[in-house]
Amino acid sequence: MTKKKLLTKADFPVSQVRRFLEPGPVVLLSSRWRGKNNIMTLGWHTVIEFTPSLVGCVIARTNHSFEMIRRSGECVINLPTRPLTDEVVRIGNSSGAEIDKFAAFGFTAVDAERVEAPLIGECHASFECRVHDRSLVGKYDFFILEVVKAHAAESPRHPKTIHYTGDGVFLESGKAFSRRSLFRSALL
Amino acid sequence: MTKKKLLTKADFPVSQVRRFLEPGPVVLLSSRWRGKNNIMTLGWHTVIEFTPSLVGCVIARTNHSFEMIRRSGECVINLPTRPLTDEVVRIGNSSGAEIDKFAAFGFTAVDAERVEAPLIGECHASFECRVHDRSLVGKYDFFILEVVKAHAAESPRHPKTIHYTGDGVFLESGKAFSRRSLFRSALL
Numbered sequence: 001m002t003k004k005k006l007l008t009k010a011d012f013p014v015s016q017v018r019r020f021l022e023p024g025p026v027v028l029l030s031s032r033w034r035g036k037n038n039i040m041t042l043g044w045h046t047v048i049e050f051t052p053s054l055v056g057c058v059i060a061r062t063n064h065s066f067e068m069i070r071r072s073g074e075c076v077i078n079l080p081t082r083p084l085t086d087e088v089v090r091i092g093n094s095s096g097a098e099i100d101k102f103a104a105f106g107f108t109a110v111d112a113e114r115v116e117a118p119l120i121g122e123c124h125a126s127f128e129c130r131v132h133d134r135s136l137v138g139k140y141d142f143f144i145l146e147v148v149k150a151h152a153a154e155s156p157r158h159p160k161t162i163h164y165t166g167d168g169v170f171l172e173s174g175k176a177f178s179r180r181s182l183f184r185s186a187l188l
Numbered sequence: 189m190t191k192k193k194l195l196t197k198a199d200f201p202v203s204q205v206r207r208f209l210e211p212g213p214v215v216l217l218s219s220r221w222r223g224k225n226n227i228m229t230l231g232w233h234t235v236i237e238f239t240p241s242l243v244g245c246v247i248a249r250t251n252h253s254f255e256m257i258r259r260s261g262e263c264v265i266n267l268p269t270r271p272l273t274d275e276v277v278r279i280g281n282s283s284g285a286e287i288d289k290f291a292a293f294g295f296t297a298v299d300a301e302r303v304e305a306p307l308i309g310e311c312h313a314s315f316e317c318r319v320h321d322r323s324l325v326g327k328y329d330f331f332i333l334e335v336v337k338a339h340a341a342e343s344p345r346h347p348k349t350i351h352y353t354g355d356g357v358f359l360e361s362g363k364a365f366s367r368r369s370l371f372r373s374a375l376l
Contacts, residue, residue, distance in 0.1 A: 016354065022231050023351035023359050024212010043210050046234035048246055048328050056244060056330070058236055089370040136324065140236050142244070144328070158359060163211035163351075166204065168368030168376055171211050171346060173359045180356030182277040188356055 004084065006108055006121040009151035014053040017147050020079050020125050021055060022047050023173060025161035026088055028078040029059065030109070030126075032117040033068035037109050039101040039120065040065040041092030043164040045077075053147040054132060060141050064096035069143065073131045074115040077145070078123035079152075082160040082172055089168075114149045124159045125152035192272065194296055194309040197339035202241040205335050208267050208313050209243060210235050211361060213349035214276055216266040217247065218297070218314075220305040221256035225297050227289040227308065228253040229280030231352040233265075241335040242320060248329050252284035257331065261319045262303040265333070266311035267340075270348040270360055277356075302337040312347045313340035 021027070029040045044058035055077065059066050069075045080088050087105045094101065102109050108121035112128045119126035133144035153159070163171040180188065209215070217228045232246035243265065247254050257263045268276050275293045282289065290297050296309035300316045307314035321332035341347070351359045368376065
């Protein structure tokens with residue numbers, strides 16, 4: 001298991017979580033229900049709105065987390081970085097019905113401010129969410145979450161994230177570059 | 189303007205478009221309505237299902253493409269690569285109500301097989317889509333599209349894509365790496 005560091009985080013504006021989520025990284029969803037914590041790996045998500053800060057996620061019902069999030073109406077979206085890849089994969093290949101994933105994978109459950117679900121202390125950022133719209137849960141396992149509180153490490157500004165392609169293969173995020181000068185100011 | 193190449197593409201399985209979309213790249217949506225073509229830049233999308241091959245997209249109603257796609261019920265998701273960044277940004281910062289974006293940005297409209305909307309010949313991959321579910325269009329501008337036909341260049345397997353963070357800043361996709369050995373076979 002990777003030697004992992006608990007990261008200090010600062011408040012981050014909920015309307016700006018797109019900085020971390022829009023590039024499409026794999027994330028870890030943490031949840032809590034009836035005194036038990038769980039974590040799942042998630043790759044199917046999209047930003048939906050800035051204000052309120054909405055994120056849509058497919059949380060497949062085959063996951064133990066599905067019922068925990070459906071019943072509690074809450075979860076936390078956590079942003080893991082490249083050094084946590086093995087944990088991310090192992091979390092996605094085990095079930096919270098059988099193991100305590102925080103203990104099994106050496107993660108720290110940190111109290112959230114606005115929800116009962118815990119933050120994952122070793123992730124670069126954590127976004128506390130409440131389920132905002134369940135209308136497509138029945139048909140597509142698609143939850144629309146509202147980010148009600150966001151926390152992020154202050155540096156680096158663009159941490160190295162991992163992006164899944166299927167078949168066990170990931171892409172690292174690469175270098176950041178700006179095209180600011182080509183944007184109309186209203187679209188920045 | 190970048191010197192651009194028309195790419196030869198092969199049929200690609202619609203159930204596997206996640207290879208290109210799940211990592212979260214910026215894409216170009218092409219559409220056609222009443223004899224006119226258009227292109228928009230889109231960063232808010234997620235895979236929703238393998239079979240049928242479903243992709244959810246926020247197509248904000250402020251885009252000229254919104255009504256074109258809503259009325260025609262069709263569009264094409266095209267995957268631009270790093271050398272096309274300037275065109276991607278310029279497409280996102282101009283309106284199809286004012287200009288013909290194919291002509292203005294030097295892109296080739298190639299006939300699709302299953303929809304009227306054109307493919308963008310210079311993109312690495314193009315996915316022909318029909319609107320599958322409009323139930324969240326009114327509330328969130330969220331369309332669920334079904335990919336009915338997919339085309340992709342045969343190499344490279346993982347082209348360099350661009351991923352938007354806001355503020356005019358993009359991340360390039362970086363190197364691919366495998367963790368196949370850590371997956372349960374049912375999850376590959």
